[in-house]
Amino acid sequence: MPDELVHLDVAGGTATITLDSPHNRNALSAQLRRELRAHLEAAIEDEAARVIVLTHTGPVFCSGMDLRESRGAGSSEQGVNEFPGILALLWESDTPVVARLAGPARAGGVGLVSACDIAVAAREATFAFTEVRIGVVPAVISSTVLPRLVPRAAHELMLTGETFGADRAAAIGLINSAVDADGLDAEVARYTDMLARGGPRALAATKALLRRDRGEHLAQDLEAMLALSAEFFASEEGQEGMTAFAEKRAPSWVPGD
Template sequence: MAEELVHYAVAGGTATITLDSPHNRNALSAQLRAELSAGLTRARDDDAVRVIVLDHTGPVFCAGMDLKEARGAGAGDQGVNEFPRILEQLWTSPKPVVAKLAGPARAGGIGMVAAADIAVAVKDATFAFSEVRIGVVPAVISLTVLPRLNARAAHELFLTGDKFDAARAVSIGLLNAAVDPADLDSTVDGYVRALALGGPRALAATKELLSRPRPATPADGFAEMTALSTGFFASEEGQEGITAFAQKRPPSWVPTT
């Protein structure tokens, strides 16, 4: 039986999904993709899970697709047809996803970072859209990366394949924070605690809201947004949150540990 490449653990309402394939720099092999997708499904379906943290072992977060498996493969056999499901799971997860990087990411690994809601890396982590340098196109990951990056940076970095550091990744919108290695755990924990304060249904709806196309003018969206807002004010979750605020107590969904 093959050794597990993705570990899954839940504690205090947080599901931690850990890539553990350091021998190939956590590359997206067929086994790792299958286990990662299964872990994301498990977290989505577990009502006890409030937040998902995507973590890794070894010095590299993810090197992208496993090129050893892709070598000599025909169209549809390199994992390109499977990887979009993982990006979609991350992007549309009703539970907020935090990517935690103690090292570099490349290509598809950056696609996962971009698909997460919040991403934190150590300051010496590096990034590169290296696809063009091996004669392929960053097509699939563009769907999660381009909404995060400013346009000038996207053109430069997609076309050159040049390496860039975590400070640049923050400045162009790929990361939320670049921190010293000693501060990585506490920074991620701070985001997790903040996310866990939100109502589960409200967080899911807000994630969906953030991904919607914007109306041409505010007036075009007011009717729909008013209905959404009033529905949540009247909902059981909304009423619990309002009551808890008035009573100066945590709402029922806030973890007690």
């Protein structure tokens, strides 16, 4: 049996998923993809996991598809049929997902980052959509990247393949925060602590709300949102949250309180 390339650890309400394939810059090999998907599914199903953190060992977060496997391969072997499922798990997860980058992301690795709800990177981290430079297209990752990016920046960076830094990634919406390396873990903890204070059902519903197609008719959308709001005000979770606020205590779902 080959050594595991992705690890899952659940502690204190946080599920940490770690890419651990530094020998190939955490490239999205077939084994890594299989393990990443399995651990994501397990973390999402684990009621003890209030927040998921996607992180890495080694100097690189993720270098994209494993090109050694992709050369001469058919589409299913390249992960074209598999990788969308991983992005969809991250994007649609009821549990909020935070990406932690201490180093670079390229191509499919940028797709992983954009599929997470929150992304924090050390300023040393760099990013690039390198696909066009090897004659391929950033097709699959565009589904999660384009909703994040300022359109002008998307055109520039996807067409040129230029490398850009973490500060610019934050400015164009790819990540939430760029920090000095020695402050990376504290910034990730700041986000995970805030996310863990949200009601689990409320967080899941808010994620769905953020993803939804609002349609063309404002009145119908407002009616649907009014019904959703009323449902949560009347729910057990909503009533507990309001009671805890009145009693000046943490709600029952907050870890450690």
